[in-house]
Amino acid sequence: MGTSDRGSITSRRVQGRVFHPVRSDPVPIVFRPLSENDLARVAALNTDAVPAVNDLTIAELRTLVGRCGLAVAALEDDELLGFLLALEPGADYASENYRWFSERSTDFLYVDRIVVDPSAHGRGIGRGLYEQAFVAAEGERARVCCEVNTLPPNPESMAFHARLGFTEVGRQSTKGGTVEVALLERTL
Numbered sequence: 377m378g379t380s381d382r383g384s385i386t387s388r389r390v391q392g393r394v395f396h397p398v399r400s401d402p403v404p405i406v407f408r409p410l411s412e413n414d415l416a417r418v419a420a421l422n423t424d425a426v427p428a429v430n431d432l433t434i435a436e437l438r439t440l441v442g443r444c445g446l447a448v449a450a451l452e453d454d455e456l457l458g459f460l461l462a463l464e465p466g467a468d469y470a471s472e473n474y475r476w477f478s479e480r481s482t483d484f485l486y487v488d489r490i491v492v493d494p495s496a497h498g499r500g501i502g503r504g505l506y507e508q509a510f511v512a513a514e515g516e517r518a519r520v521c522c523e524v525n526t527l528p529p530n531p532e533s534m535a536f537h538a539r540l541g542f543t544e545v546g547r548q549s550t551k552g553g554t555v556e557v558a559l560l561e562r563t564l
Contacts, residue, residue, distance in 0.1 A: 405501055407508050410447040410459060412438075417456040418449075418491075425491045427555075428530050443467045445485065448508045450492070450501045458492035460505040462512070462520075472550045473523040476559055484561070485513040487522040506540055510564060519561045521545075527556035534558065 410418065419434045432440065441447045445464035450457050463469055465482045474486050487509055492501045506520070513520050524533045526547065537560050546559040 404452060405457070405499070405504060406451050407448055407504055408451065410441055410449045410461075414449050414456055414459070415441070418459050421456070421459065421491045421493060422489070424494070425489075427528050428525060428533060429489045429491060440469075440488070443469055444488075446509060446512045448505055450505055452496075457496040458490070458501045458505055460487060460490040460509060462487045462509050464517075472548070473557060473559065476523075476546065476548060477521045477561075481519070481521075483516075483518040484521045485509055485517045485519075487520060490522075502536060503540065510562075514564055517564065519563050521559070521561045523557040523559050525555060526558050 415434050415437055419432065419437055422429055422437065423431055440461060443463060444461050445467070446460070446462040448460045450459065463474060463486045465478060465484060467474070469488075471488065474488065477484055477486050487506075490502060490505055492505075509520050520542075522537065522542070524530050524537060526534075540562060542560040542562045544558045545561050547556065548559065549556050
């Protein structure tokens, strides 16, 4: 990503797409592709977000990121405050929720997880991460999809996704009935 000063950011091609780094205001948050160097921090944020997401080791995260069509980090002064991992149709991924969307469509981008450090909630980071997904999917995909736990309940995430224009398109039980999810999509 080209930066000549803190206020100048240029587009960059990532995995065959034009990636549009964004700074949100008034906080200088930078969005960029995840790197190998980010994985320890991503793993820590991910673990802290359980049960909203399932826990993954660094090795499991490395494998997942390698399967992603989009893997974005949100940083402030080089501190990783959040991330988003999304998969395209045809990915080698055994998630029951990803499979639900795969069985019904071939024109989606599936957000497997989005995590923001709790100390940074309310600062537009989650919205900025999703904007990266919307831009990445635009023109190639008809929708961005995800799931949110309803058991255990995650009302904050449901409200957040509703504000972004996601609607519920299904529900399912996963993990042997120990988890229930709302399956959501936003049509582009």
